[in-house]
Amino acid sequence: MNDVINVISNRMSLRKYKEEKISKEHLDIIIEAAMRAPTAGNMMMYSVIIVEDEEKKKKLSKTCDDQPFIAKAPTVLLFLADMQRWYDYFDYSNVKDYCERNNKKYAGPGEGDFVLAIEDTMIAAQNAVIAAESLGIGSCYIGDIIENYEIHKEMFNLPKWVVPVGMLCMGYYPGNYNRIIQPRFDRKYIVFNEEYNRLKDEDFADMFKAKKVAKENIYKAENFGQYMYGRKIGSDFSKEMTRSIKVMLENWKEK
Numbered sequence: 021m022n023d024v025i026n027v028i029s030n031r032m033s034l035r036k037y038k039e040e041k042i043s044k045e046h047l048d049i050i051i052e053a054a055m056r057a058p059t060a061g062n063m064m065m066y067s068v069i070i071v072e073d074e075e076k077k078k079k080l081s082k083t084c085d086d087q088p089f090i091a092k093a094p095t096v097l098l099f100l101a102d103m104q105r106w107y108d109y110f111d112y113s114n115v116k117d118y119c120e121r122n123n124k125k126y127a128g129p130g131e132g133d134f135v136l137a138i139e140d141t142m143i144a145a146q147n148a149v150i151a152a153e154s155l156g157i158g159s160c161y162i163g164d165i166i167e168n169y170e171i172h173k174e175m176f177n178l179p180k181w182v183v184p185v186g187m188l189c190m191g192y193y194p195g196n197y198n199r200i201i202q203p204r205f206d207r208k209y210i211v212f213n214e215e216y217n218r219l220k221d222e223d224f225a226d227m228f229k230a231k232k233v234a235k236e237n238i239y240k241a242e243n244f245g246q247y248m249y250g251r252k253i254g255s256d257f258s259k260e261m262t263r264s265i266k267v268m269l270e271n272w273k274e275k
Contacts, residue, residue, distance in 0.1 A: 027154045032199055034158025035089045037191025041072075042095045046155050050097075050190075053151030057144040065103060065137035066144055069176055071096040076175070083171050084164035084187070085257045093189035098165065099145045101137035103129040104181040129181055134272055138185050145186045152190055162187040164257060169264040169271075183268045203230075 021029065042050075047070070054068060071077060072095055081090035090096065107129065110116075119126040129137075149159050165172065165187035172184050204210075209219060209227045219227070231244035239250030252258060 023154075024150075027150060030199065030201065031149065031153045032158070032201055033160040034191070034193065034197075035160050035189070036194060036197075037093055037158070037189075038194045040094065040192050042157060042190060042192070046152075046157060047095065049155065050148050050151045050157070054144040054148040057140075057147040059140050059143070060136050063106065064140065064144075065101065065106070065133075066141035067100045067102040067105070067182065068144070069098040069100065071098055079175065080162075080165075080187070083168045083175075084162050085167065087162070087164070089160075090162065090189055093160075094191040095189075097145075097148060097188040097190060098176065098184060099141045099186035099188070100176075100178065100182050101134065101141045101185045102182045103133050103137055104179045107181060128275070129272065131269070131273070134183075134269065141185050145188060148188060152188075156193055157190055158193050160189045162189060164261070166268075167257060167260045167264050169268050180271060180274075183272065 051068065051070075055064070059065070071080070074091070077093065077096055078091045080096065081088055084090060116126050118124070145161075149161075152159050163186075165184045169183070172178070176184070178184070205227055209223060228244050233241055233244050233247045237247060239247055241247035241250055
């Protein structure tokens, strides 16, 4: 395997960091790599906020499902789906006048733009992850940034068409860190040829055969499916994510 594939294959979520600030040189490389990511129409429908302020990191550690390690990350990168910049540019470019002259209906960004901007944003975030990993800088995605939209909107001064969709905690690996690479599901259950293949009972039995659940667990689960539902989908943080996303979309679509 070449160096790029090795970096991808050995990457893991890092939640414990060396007590050392990420150098400006390395941070610049990471940001430049993110900005070289594929982007729809070369529009770059995202923005990135570099967060190194201790108080802001502490607050994020609370608002993102109470995860203390967030506060200890030397650098946090907040990835924002951003259509505001384009619509501000459309105002600058007198696009409303253009639409009137050409019998076109002027419209604000819709649900399609919302999803496309999220795609752009997360592709850029993954470029940042791989670039960081190649420099000996570990990372951890924080999906909980999509919770508590109202708090984060105020905290980072986000206008109407800018929403937080991804966050990365970053820092150098501690010395002699023991990497544990988590196994993935067998490819045959994830990748299909030509059309989707809905899995059958026997597929699930094989796919999850290595997943065991302790007889006594806080979710009162009898198997791994019940355990994961209780831990993720049926959790309070998942309900907050759903509530928060609804508010995001309502605000995005509001005329």
